[in-house]
Amino acid sequence: MAYDVFVVGGGPSGATAADDLARAGRRVALLDRAGRIKPCGGAIPPRLIADFDIPEAQLVAHIRTARMISPTGRAVDIPIENGFVGMVDREHFDEFLRDRAARNGTERLTGTFLRIERDAEGTHVVWRDKASGEERRSATKLVIGADGARSNVAKAEVPGGDKIPYVIAYHEIITAPPANDRYDPDRCDVIYDGRISPDFYGWVFPHGKSCSVGMGTEKPEANLKSATAALRKMSGLEECETLRKEGAPIPLHPMDRWDNGRDVVLAGDAAGVVAPSSGEGIYYAMVGGRVAATAAQAALASGRAKDLKLARKLFMKEHKTVFRVLRSMQDAYYRSDDRRERFVSLCHDIDVQRLTFEAYMNKKLVRARPLAHIKIGVKNLLHLSGLVSAVRT
Structure with a gap:
């Protein structure tokens, strides 16, 4: 089968792009590696819930307070007025988004992206099917690369795709303890302490029955597991059962270019759209998927590859100033x-x-x-x- 758009990567960005395109009547494939869960605090703001029609059932916690903790242990509690921050568990949230895209007409494929080939018949995505282990070759008009911070699509197709700066994030999902004087299931803790992270921060984010505890850093010499163990001890969480452990790179600078001028456009982490300072990624990933879908729609309708540039243009028009301010805060x-x-x-x-x-x-x-x-x-x-x-x- 030939597709209008082949989406590589089934996280929030790729799933959103696929869903938008399928709803618009396009023939869409969504290729995802089954079983991968990205380390993530899981916070989503009210605007995301509204813009992307996220049902209440996906929220595992409602955060009412954010606690900032300094290197000396001084805590500042910031109430979240007139609302809350929703928390999701990526294991279930990402699958909800993929399933929704499939229900709206996307064809889900499970496997690993290998390369893009072009010949007289057009563009083809070559991928390895997980079930059979065989290589498949799928014809498509356009490709959306939403395959993460070390995107193979970006490396192969877009200038600068192999040079995105990133932090390494690591977290442990643990069973949540009962509420006590150190742990509040309605509060997110953000720890600014060089003993936990020399250049970023650590976090304790409640997920209802579980909790995400982790940190991020650009320093290759940092021991992420030891730092997380120290954070758990500091937070009174060392005795909680560990359910799973995850680590991954998190980009902190949008790429200067998101398309190859021909048939590929990037989205989400592959395009570098994680907010500096906060490291927030889910909202920006989904916006990245939406603008990539919009650009793909424009290019398919016009036949002009230059319309793929619309993805970055739309994103930066709304979010460039916020990213610049957050970058300045992180640097300062x-x-x-x-x-x-x-x-x-x-x-x-x-x-x-x-x-x-x-x-x-x-x-x-x-x-x-x-x-x-x-x-x-x-x-x-x-x-x-x-x-x-x-x-x-």
């Missing part, structure tokens, strides 16, 4: 424990708390309070310059 505050201490101190500020979570929930910078922005800018400079103490009394 994650470089040392002194800076991390100052960052947590800054989080005490009510304006910082409100604007941060309004931006997170709605996925855009809040412009309704210009005075608050000015105040935050001044306080930020005072903290970075060391003119105010990082320790609050």
